[in-house]
Amino acid sequence: MTRDLLHEMDVLQKQMAELQQLVYQALVERKPASASNQQPQEITSASNIHESNHEPGSVFYSGQVHLNGDGLRWEPQERRMEQLLDMNTEKAAKILAALGNKQRLDILKAVMTEPLTGSELVERLNMGTTGQLYHHLKALLGADLLVQEHGGRYALPKHRSLPFLLLLSAAGDLLDTSDYLEMTETRNHAGMYFGTSQNFDIHQLLWAVVENSILEHTNGYGNQIGIFLHGDGSVTVTDNGRGIPVQALPNSSIPAVQSILTDVHRLNSSAHFLVPGAEKGISIAVVNALSQRLAVEIRRDGKVYRQEYRHGIPQTGLLTVRLTQDTGTSVTFKPEPELFGSTFEMNHIMERKKAIDADYPELTLTIGDIAE
Known part of the structure; x- marks a missing residue:
């Protein structure tokens, strides 16, 4: 029997498209309760958005990392465009300003993979003086972007890990x-x-x-x-x-x-x-x-x-x-x-x-x- 390979490829492509749509639909249905009263939308890649779709859309994100010996996993989350554009820009600017310092970013990056003491941070980041370090530590602790564990070691709070990684990801896309x-x-x-x-x-x-x-x-x-x-x-x-x-x-x-x-x-x-x-x-x-x-x-x-x-x-x-x-x-x-x-x-x-x-x-x- 002769196989129609072209037909089989067409069928396979159709099945893959249906599977992709099911995955997208599953992500929508698992969105946070605050958005549960909204109707699920079809989500497509940026290159395939139809001109007739005037919905503002959403940003979906999730993550899975191993930090400090712990496996952390975040279920898919959604931020709708109107939520992002309606964000309090004054508070957002304060957050970015708090992190808009090379040494503070270096501190957070260093403690993300391994809790470190103040002296270890000074040595690893070549800060020179502990006074300079503790000025930044005080700001990061006050903003709940850093915690001090037993033994005096500093670490990134688990619930802040994904947002910080997403921030680094976005900065990476804007690095140029x-x-x-x-x-x-x-x-x-x-x-x-x-x-x-x-x-x-x-x-x-x-x-x-x-x-x-x-x-x-x-x-x-x-x-x-x-x-x-x-x-x-x-x-x-x-x-x-x-x-x-x-x-x-x-x-x-x-x-x-x-x-x-x-x-x-x-x-x-x-x-x-x-x-x-x-x-x-x-x-x-x-x-x-x-x-x-x-x-x-x-x-x-x-x-x-x-x-x-x-x-x-x-x-x-x-x-x-x-x-x-x-x-x-x-x-x-x-x-x-x-x-x-x-x-x-x-x-x-x-x-x-x-x-x-x-x-x-x-x-x-x-x-x-x-x-x-």
């Missing part, structure tokens, strides 16, 4: 906004990178990007760099080095290239070009922050990856766009017109080329002017 805020500060204080408060030299951004490619060459990778000017005021710098790393950072879904392009304080794998008289060096992340738009193309591991930015904020994920046997990195950026009143000048670039050719005789630097 910290880099974007710093990039905004970079634009607001651009003079620190140019040694002057006005008349920023647009070419300094170009030299900073070229410096990355030169550093790759001096490390033994790549012997060609290209600079290509475009009619819209943008410029492309390309090389045949290894290509900026694309793998995800540890314990994160953010690719390494995105961190390099958005962390203005990063000091390791990206070169820093220091303008004479400036307070800070210009890294590739600073170039991104001071650009109206930037696109990076990476050739490595047999693939070509691409990502686009506007004002330093990613507009796409890191996309695989085609296959290749080449390696290297290409960066195309257009400086922010509000910061740079001038444009790239070919004569200026050719003068710089002479110096680079003299300093790096084994490096081939190509200059091009591409009209668009």
